[in-house]
Amino acid sequence: MSSKILVIGACGQIGTELTTKLRDIYGVNNVIASDINTRNLELVNSGPFEIIDAKNYNAIKDCCKINNVKTVYLMAALLSATGEKYPMEAWDLNMNSLFHVLNLAKQKTIDKVFWPSSIAVFGPTTPRENTPQHTICEPTTVYGITKQVGERWCEYYYEKYDVDVRSIRYPGIISYKAMPGGGTTDYAVEIYHEAIKTGNYECFLSENTSLPMMFMEDAIKATTDLMQAPSENLSIRSSYNLSAISFTPEDIYKSIKTEMPEFSITYKPDFRQDIADSWPSSIDDSVARNDWNWQHDYNLKDMTFEMLKQLRKKYN
Ligand code: AKB
Numbered sequence: 001m002s003s004k005i006l007v008i009g010a011c012g013q014i015g016t017e018l019t020t021k022l023r024d025i026y027g028v029n030n031v032i033a034s035d036i037n038t039r040n041l042e043l044v045n046s047g048p049f050e051i052i053d054a055k056n057y058n059a060i061k062d063c064c065k066i067n068n069v070k071t072v073y074l075m076a077a078l079l080s081a082t083g084e085k086y087p088m089e090a091w092d093l094n095m096n097s098l099f100h101v102l103n104l105a106k107q108k109t110i111d112k113v114f115w116p117s118s119i120a121v122f123g124p125t126t127p128r129e130n131t132p133q134h135t136i137c138e139p140t141t142v143y144g145i146t147k148q149v150g151e152r153w154c155e156y157y158y159e160k161y162d163v164d165v166r167s168i169r170y171p172g173i174i175s176y177k178a179m180p181g182g183g184t185t186d187y188a189v190e191i192y193h194e195a196i197k198t199g200n201y202e203c204f205l206s207e208n209t210s211l212p213m214m215f216m217e218d219a220i221k222a223t224t225d226l227m228q229a230p231s232e233n234l235s236i237r238s239s240y241n242l243s244a245i246s247f248t249p250e251d252i253y254k255s256i257k258t259e260m261p262e263f264s265i266t267y268k269p270d271f272r273q274d275i276a277d278s279w280p281s282s283i284d285d286s287v288a289r290n291d292w293n294w295q296h297d298y299n300l301k302d303m304t305f306e307m308l309k310q311l312r313k314k315y316n
Contacts, residue, residue, distance in 0.1 A: 005031045006069040008054050008097065009076030011040035013189075014116070014170075014219060016178040018073060021220045023047055032067060036076070040178060054097035061100075064109050071112040071227070074101045080120050080275050082182030083143035094146035102153060105163040113165040114227055117151050117239035119212055120144035121169060124278045131280040133241045133287045140278045151238040158237035166226050167239035171283065174303060175216035176310040184275045188213055188252055192307040195256050195263050196315050206269045207250040210281035214244035215298035215306070222294055229292035236287060243283035244296035245303070255304040 005026060010019045010033035022031045023046075034052040038044045048067075052059045054076035063069060076097055083090035104110045122131055123138040137148050147169075157163040172185025179193075180186045187203050188211075194201040214222075222242055226234075247255075253265045288294040298306070 001068045002030060003070040004067045005071045005073070006060075006063060006067070007031065007033050007073045007075060008052060008060065008101070009035055009074065010049075011035040011037070011043055011178065012075055013175060013178045013180040014173060014216070015073075015075040016040055016043055017175060017216055017220055018075065018223060019043060020046075021224060022073075025224065032063065032069065034063065054100070055093055057100040057103075061104060061109065064104060070110050071114075072101050072104070072110055073114040073223075074098065075116060077116070077146075078143065079181065079183040080118075080141050080143040081184055081186075081272050083141060083146070084271065084275070087142040090142045091146060094143070094150065098150050098153065102157045102163060102165065105165065106157060106161040111164060112227070113163065114223065115150065115154060115165060115167050117147045117167050117169045118143070119169055119171050119279050119283065121148040121151060121239070122278075122280050126280060128280050128282075130282050130284045131241065132284050133236065141275055147239075155238040164231060165237065166234065168222055168226060168242045168288075169239045169283075170219060171212035171214050171243065173214055173216055173219045174307065176307055176314065177216075184272045184279075185211055185213065187249060191249070191252055191256065191265075192304075192311055195260055196308065196311045199260070199262055200264045200266075201253075202266045202268050203249045204268065204270045204272050205249055205276050206273060207253075207267050208248050209273070209276045210246050210248045211276060211279060212243055212246050212281070212283045214242070214296065215303040218244050218296040218298055221297075222288075225294065226288075226292055233291050235291055240288040240291075240294075241283050241285040242288055242294065243285040244298065245300050246282040247300050251300060252304070255300050256308070259304065259308055
């Protein structure tokens with residue numbers, strides 16, 4: 001049987017588009033999508049799909065053994081805002097799912113693992129501008145703590161057990177297919193939807209909150225490029241800094257307004273403001289650029305053009 005890829009959490013914002021891309025590259029039947037439910041019917045019906053709870057070790061192991069899965073992308077997680085509401089659930093899901101997959105790789109059931117980290121590993125004591133790859137990481141959210149600890153475990157499994165695990169510290173990801181859920185950077189997706197649907201957006205972050213962001217196309221390219229890079233080129237086995245664009249709610253509002261002059265915004269910061277204030281505003285990703293030739297394609301203007309074009313098709 002040819003070896004297969006398993007995407008855990010495939011119905012989520014990144015999982016949806018990652019699964020589609022992996023199927024384009026490796027063939028539909030070689031990529032098994034899985035999630036805890038069937039919330040994304042288009043994805044569920046577009047190729048092999050299994051219901052898997054990422055906290056269930058036996059379910060993941062059985063799926064890998066039965067289907068000869070050799071590579072796992074573990075995309076299931078509770079994000080920053082939801083994690084603050086349900087701290088123990090975030091710890092449970094984010095850590096145990098990672099251990100399950102790392103242990104399958106340690107036992108050589110699978111050969112390769114992708115696990116996403118986040119800019120949430122940084123905290124208020126981290127340099128905010130051009131945050132270096134190696135720096136102070138004192139996260140203040142449960143999500144950030146799980147990502148920081150997860151990074152340490154990834155490096156540990158690589159060093160001690162020769163596990164080929166690769167990871168990216170994703171910034172906020174902007175996309176038009178599946179909605180994000182429970183993140184602090186979600187405003188930058190919601191704003192486009194509301195611009196098309198209602199012409200107005202109430203933003204939960206303040207106008208000058210600058211955060212690192214990236215268009216989904218670039219995030220998927222980074223993920224597949226990192227996974228295809230020769231192992232000997234990779235100097236980081238915790239997680240790579242990755243950067244594309246940084247902007248504030250006011251920047252994105254102005255960018256939408258150039259195409260939709262009638263669009264309006266109001267600001268009503270909530271508990272997510274504190275989270276955003278603890279994160280960097282821009283990231284130095286020179287190590288990723290040197291090790292595996294990472295470069296982004298989309299700036300804010302290109303991204304706004306594409307988002308509005310695609311969402312007009314969706315809603316009109
Ligand atoms: C979040 O806002 O929690 C995520 C992230 C930056 O990891 N989008």
